Amino acid sequence: FVSQSKSAPRLESSLFARKPFITGNWKLNPSTKDEAVALATGIADSVTADSPGDIGLFVPSPYLETVQKIAGDKFVVGAECVTPETAGAFTGGVSPSMIKSMGIEWALAGHSERRTINKESDDYINSQCKMLIESDMNVVLCIGETLEEFEKGLVDAVCEVQLKKGLAGVSSEEMKQVTIAYEPVWAIGTGKVATPEIAQDVHSICRGILGEMYGEQVAEDTRILYGGSVSPDSVDGLMEKPDIDGTLVGGASLDATSFGRIINFVTKKEPATV
Numbered sequence: 001f002v003s004q005s006k007s008a009p010r011l012e013s014s015l016f017a018r019k020p021f022i023t024g025n026w027k028l029n030p031s032t033k034d035e036a037v038a039l040a041t042g043i044a045d046s047v048t049a050d051s052p053g054d055i056g057l058f059v060p061s062p063y064l065e066t067v068q069k070i071a072g073d074k075f076v077v078g079a080e081c082v083t084p085e086t087a088g089a090f091t092g093g094v095s096p097s098m099i100k101s102m103g104i105e106w107a108l109a110g111h112s113e114r115r116t117i118n119k120e121s122d123d124y125i126n127s128q129c130k131m132l133i134e135s136d137m138n139v140v141l142c143i144g145e146t147l148e149e150f151e152k153g154l155v156d157a158v159c160e161v162q163l164k165k166g167l168a169g170v171s172s173e174e175m176k177q178v179t180i181a182y183e184p185v186w187a188i189g190t191g192k193v194a195t196p197e198i199a200q201d202v203h204s205i206c207r208g209i210l211g212e213m214y215g216e217q218v219a220e221d222t223r224i225l226y227g228g229s230v231s232p233d234s235v236d237g238l239m240e241k242p243d244i245d246g247t248l249v250g251g252a253s254l255d256a257t258s259f260g261r262i263i264n265f266v267t268k269k270e271p272a273t274v
């Protein structure tokens with residue numbers, strides 16, 4: 001259904017150059033399995049045959065199997081992070097092979113909270129990306145600048161470093177397994193969503209960097225999601241922009257009604273010319 005490793009993410013529809021991908025990241029929520037079941041069920045109920053994109057939900061590792069069962073073929077389920085090791089003395093670690101063996105084929109890497117709180121470096125994130133790809137899984141590589149970097153005009157430079165280091169050693173062919181999520185740190189959990197214009201600018205810059213790294217075709221095929229305070233009110237405007245291929249939603253993915261509205265976004269995007 002949504003496995004990018006099997007087919008390039010192109011849509012038959014002429015509206016989108018790339019099939020939209022609406023994703024949620026539950027972070028350290030909800031507090032109990034019962035609540036996770038209720039929330040995942042509510043989200044699954046809002047996915048219909050008319051929902052315009054692929055849908056994904058990144059959930060805490062203890063809930064992966066339960067949520068996967070509820071998801072069926074309505075949405076894909078992924079881990080929020082992985083330990084880039086195969087086995088050994090890494091207490092608390094969760095490896096790609098462990099979750100792959102549970103039927104999970106997706107994971108995030110490089111979320112700003114992991115970069116900051118868990119001190120995950122670009123090199124470590126690169127190992128996560130490579131190990132997920134080698135495990136025949138799909139990765140959503142998260143990048144984005146802090147407020148200070150934004151105010152200093154360093155957005156392009158930060159995105160370039162995070163993309164180039166995060167994807168070092170990843171081949172053009174393997175880029176089918178990669179989705180990018182641009183999440184400006186200043187927009188995460190703050191209620192300050194980037195304007196569609198700002199997000200479009202950065203997405204277009206990121207696509208240009210991917211073009212330098214991998215050529216035009218890979219750049220055109222790679223989905224770039226926006227994350228940071230996305231809500232039912234802001235999703236339509238964001239999704240109208242040509243280089244915004246989806247969203248990575250935090251807070252609003254914890255409410256089935258709000259996330260359902262985001263999943264079923266309405267867009268007036270111009271038909272794609274590619």
Ligand SMILES: O=C(CO)COP(=O)(O)O
Binds near residue numbers: 025227230250
């Ligand atoms: O970090 C995010 C998703 O990964 C965004 O979180 P919010 O939508 O709560 O701002």
